[in-house]
Amino acid sequence: MTSPALRISGTLFAGRTQLIAGFDLTLPAGRWSVLLGPSGVGKTSLLRLLAGLPCAAHLTGRITSDASLPLTSRVAMMAQDDQLLPWASALDNVTICARLRGVRPKPARAAELLVQVGLAGLEGRKPAQMSAGQRQRVALARTLYEDRDIVLLDEPFSALDALTRQSVQELAVGLLAGRTVVLITHDPAEAIRLADAAWMISPLGITQCTLPRSAIPRAAADPETLAAQAALLDQMRTCAAGCAA
């Protein structure tokens, strides 16, 4: 699979109010790009624009990729809320996008993906019978079933408890390898752990963050990871102070 790089440039507005000052980002092909910023800064809007979904904010600029096909048909998305159908089994939830498209679902492939995300034997469970972590794993299997080369992640790990979050993050890094992944988060620890490249978003603009050279997922206890995390938190604080001034 050759996943495309994405370029997004311009200024983001909500009505007439400027949300993010002029920026020009190139998100590398086949890598994890993390957009880090406080709540309400416009991260989700950027992601929705990338996905081609309806969005309250608008961009005076362009979104381009080095791929020829339109972006919307190459994108899969995972959100904080798992977006599972409460009335459908795990297996049916994994194949829902195919069925919505009018394509015959492949239950064997869905079952195999459920095994890969660690849910062997739970194909028949409904979302209400699963934990938050298990539900987010089903959502990951659904994303993988789509087999799109761009995967947009809207804080999909933030509602999970610390241990579950760690294992679902590792699983996602392993299974999404080779795809162009864009993750938005407000958690500097998550950014350091998962980013091949990371940017900090503030109303004043977007700045690139310094990251350790090691491969993702980075070990949480690694001194280099911890130092980078502290530096990032500092940078966020300076940034917030700058915006307040």
Place this chain on the structure above:
Amino acid sequence: MTGRISRGFIAFATAVLVWQAVVALTGVPRFILPGPLLVAQALWENAALICDNALWSAGNLALGLGIGVILGVETALLLALSRRARWLLRPMLVAAQAVPVFALAPVITLWLGYGMPSKIVTIALVTYFPVASAMFDRLMALPPGLADLSQLSGANRWRETLLLRLPYAVPGLLSGLRLAVVYAPLAVLIGEWVGSSQGLGHLILMSNGRGQTALMFAALIVLAGLSLSLWLAVEALSRRAAKGYL
């Protein structure tokens, strides 16, 4: 569940005891308020008569309810699927709800006569509106996350409605149904009061006119029992559905 049943039984028994006590203590004449014993006796002695009329009313109720629900679901689906149908029919639906269906009963009887059809239409109309509007509201209220999923999958309106909106709207259908089963027995009564030679409503009216108050109460109790069992059935259905659809 057993708790609910025994509680219902205790409440019923208490009401009967209070009723008997009021009758015994006040010495009110039996044609004004017969005691529960007299009513039970009337029920027993007129069992065949009450049963015949109850079956007729219950048959109308079932048919009217069924037709109303099916048409209501179809209308809601049509409105959800077609922007044009929404544009044209939605104002009509809103306006039609402002007309009390009960006021239409004489007109319906005028057009369709004294037999079953006028009763069935009245019941169907009363059932139709709450089902159509509660279901339509929920069909149009797809959570944003599922709407995103649908758009990213490249679903068309038809498949989105069938696979996402329709199952999501099941609780809407049930809340409409809950309202419908409250109104439907009223529609049975109104339909039969406007003009009928059969049914529980007719029996209530006739026995009242002839001073057979005990028989009137007996018919009333059977009608109440009919309404209650219908309501309980819908409640049970809602509780089952709540597990999967909310």
